[in-house]
Amino acid sequence: MGDTDDTASCPDRPGGDSDHLAAAFHALLEGATAPRPPLPPECPFCELGQERYATGYAGHWILLEPRILVPAHTVPPRRRWIITSTGTAMNLWDAEPLPGATCRIPHRMACPRLEPEDHWPWVTALRQYNRQRSQRLFGLPDDGLPDTG
Template sequence: MGVFEDSFVQPKRLLDESDEEYWGRVQRASDRVEAVTEGATSPAPPNPPICPECGLEADRFPTLSRAWVLLEPLEPVNVLPAHFVPPRQRWLINGDGVAWNPWNAEPTEGAQCRISHTVACPGIEPPDLWPWLTAMRKENERRAQRLFNPPRPSEPGLPDVG
């Protein structure tokens, strides 16, 4: 199941269901979870490749999980050096035109990638691309608060309980 195991609940097997039917249903359910986790939530053809949040057109590709993803158009950005793009935001296109996300895999030297439109969409709150850095920033904020704003001595008129 990969990185989304915690959000995937395997469907219960129906009484009269064959192995092939059951495992087909499991595959479709896990594909849906993977697509949502990756942000591959674009409307499928024949709908136009337009973002429902901002109305801008983007490049639409099928994904390995049989979903569709909107990627930022090649104009004006073109492709990006993969090491400039945070993990889980790098999209690669196979020779057969299928987009896939290598998740946390380190890019090879000189690798290029594309980014999903959801990262650059003006109608969507940006995701926290570096959770570890956000946690470090909050911890530093807390430390700075303690360093530069020490607790006040007890105010007059309050009993000393220490």
């Protein structure tokens, strides 16, 4: 109250930093979590060198697989990155790629030290539901289904 101006710390008030918070949230959602320069462009998990690009989110960088261009239609939505004419990486989100378009992929999709991302969470939920259902129906132990392979 009083003489202090706290609008910069209150995202709900005009002039607050809600735009900055939204940008930071989207950067994290898109995986723009690469180490900033002057740190080396290495994955913090596997320590492999990658290509680091600035994103449209101020202060956020992304590590992309080096020298890898893939047909965009083979990459799940929200994982397709292009490099703009200014050298900034841009996520195409859900945009349908044009025929013959190529894109870059984030290193976190191919990092050998991270669990593979599940691009369709509803399938994971369905898989877990089916696992529980089969355990109940067939009286299987909680440690999992028998290996049939």
